[in-house]
Amino acid sequence: MAEQEKKPLYTKKQLICIAIAVVLGLVVALAVPATEELSRNALIVLGIFVGAVVCWITNCLPMFFTSLVILVLFVTTGAASFESAFSGYINTTWWFMLGAMGLAAALSKSGLMKRFAFGIMKLFPPTFRGQASALQIAGLVITPIVPSVTAKTAMIMPMAKGVADTMGYKPKSKGMHGLWLAAFAGVTLFSYAFVNSNFFCYYALGLLPAETQASMGWLNWLLAALPWLVIVFVAMWFLIGRLYAPSKEEAAEMDKAYISDQLKALGPMSTTEKKCLVILIVCVVLWVTENYHGISGAIVAIGAVAALLLSGAMTTKDFTGGVVWDMLLMIGALMGLGTVFSEVGINAFIANHVTGIVSSVSSNPYLLVIFIAVLMYVIRYVYTSQMAILPVFMPILTPICVAAGISPWVPAFTILAASATWNVLYQNTFAMQGFAAFDGDHNVEFSKLSKMSYIFMAVNLAALLISVPIWQMMGLIG
Secondary structure (H helix, E strand, C coil): CCCCCCCCCCCCCHHHHHHHHHHHHHHHHHHHHCCCCCCCHHHHHHHHHHHHHHHHHHCCCCCCHHHHHHHHHHCCCCCCCHHHHCHHHHCHHHHHHHHHHHHHHHHHCCCCCHHCCCCHHHHHCEEEEEEEEHHHHHHHHCCCCCHHHHHHHHHHHHHHHHHHHHHCCCCCCCHHHHHHHHHHHHHHHHHCCCCCCHHHHHHHHHHHCCCHCCCCCCCEEEEEEHHHHHHHHHHHHHHHHHHHCCCCCCCCCCCHHHHHHHHHHHHCCCCCCCCHHHHHHHHHHHHHHHHCCCCCCCHHHHHHHHHHHHCCCHHHHHHHCCCHHHHHHHHHHHHHHHHHHHCCCCHHHHHHHHHHHHHCCCHHHHHHHHHHHHHHHCCCCCCCCHHHHHHHHHHHHEEEEEECCCHHHHHHHHHHHHHHCCCCCCHHHHHHHHHCCCCHHHHHHHHHHCCCCHHHHHHHHHHHHHHHHHHHHCCEEE
C-alpha cells in the first residue's frame, strides 16, 4: 500500500503571512531611521511587535508560540532585558489565572459546575433569553462583591458553559456564543462601574490627585458611572438576545420540570463536590475581604489548588489537563509588553505626541471624551495591557483636565471603559481567560465573539457622551 502523502507543515497562505510578518518587522526595526525620541532598540521592539501582530491577526502560527518568540527576540537582539521581557510571568495576575484555571478544572470535573448551572437555570425562564439574562444579572450581582475580574471569570465561565451544554447547544452555535458574551459582559464590562470590583479601577484611582481620590469613594464612583452602566447593560442585553439568539433549528427550551428532574438525578452532593464547594467558599470569602486581611488573590487561588490536591478533590492529571497552558503562556508574554515599551522609550514617545492634541480639545468635554475613547480603541492594538495604558496617559491628562475644570476621574473612567474592547484575542486578557475557561477552541469562534466588541465600541462611546451632561450636573465637569 502506497504511503499516504504527508500534509505539509504550513499551507501556502500561512507561509505568505509569515513572510509578510518578517518583512514588515525588518522594515520597522532596521529601515526606519532612529531619532532622539525613538532609539534603535525602540524600533527593534516595534518591528518585532508589528511582525507578531500580523501573525496573531492572520493566525499563521499558534498565538502562544508567537508570543514566546517575541520575548526571545526582545532579549537576543539586545533591545530589552530578560527581566523586562519576561516580567509578565512574575505578575500576580498571571499566577491568579493559573490558580483560577486549576480551581475551575476541579469544579467542573467534580460535577459541582453542572449542579450550579441547573440551579441558575431554575431561577430564570429556560430559554436562551432567560439564561442569557441570568448570566448577565449574576455577573452584575457578584461584580461588586468579588474584587477580581479574574476570579469572577473563573467562577462564571464554567457555569455558562454548563448552562450551554444543558440547553443542548452545539459547539460554535449562536447559542454558545451568546451565553459566552452574556457571562463576559456580566463580570468584565460591568466591573468598571465599581471601584472595588476591578484592579484596574483601583489602579486608576491611585493615579488621580489626592483630592480626587478623596471625593471618588465607592458610592460616588458608582453614581458617576451609573448612567454608563445602565446604557451598556441594557444595550448588551438587547443586542445579545437579538444577534445571538439560536435559530429555530437549534433553539432549545426546557420546562421547569425537566430542570428539577435533572437536579434530582444528580442526587446528593458527592464527597468530592463538598470538598470543592468548601474550598470555593473559602476562596470567595478571602477574595471579598482582601482589603481587610491583605492576602493577595493570587495566593488564595494557588492555595486553593494546593488544598484541592492535598484533599484528593483533584489529581495532578486533573490539574495539568485542566489548565489551558498555551493561553496562559500567551497571557504572561503580553503582560510584559508594557514593561518593555517603557524600558525602550515607546511610552514616552507616545505621551509627547498626544499632549498637544489633548490640550486643543480639553475645552470641549464632548470632544475630549471622543478623542480619548477613539485613541484607546486604536492604541489597544499595540498596548495589550490596561496596566500599561494608565501610567502613560493619566500624567498627561490630569493637569490639562484640571486646568479646564474637568475632574481627572472623567478621563480615567473613559480610558477604563474604552480599553475594554476584545476586537482581537491578544487584546484583552480577561477575554483570553474566558475563552480558555469556555474551552473556546472547541465551543466558540473568537471571530464571532469579536463582532460584539465592535458594536460595544459604538455603544460605549454613546454611553460616555450621554454621561457628560450628568457629569456636569454632578460637578465633575465645570
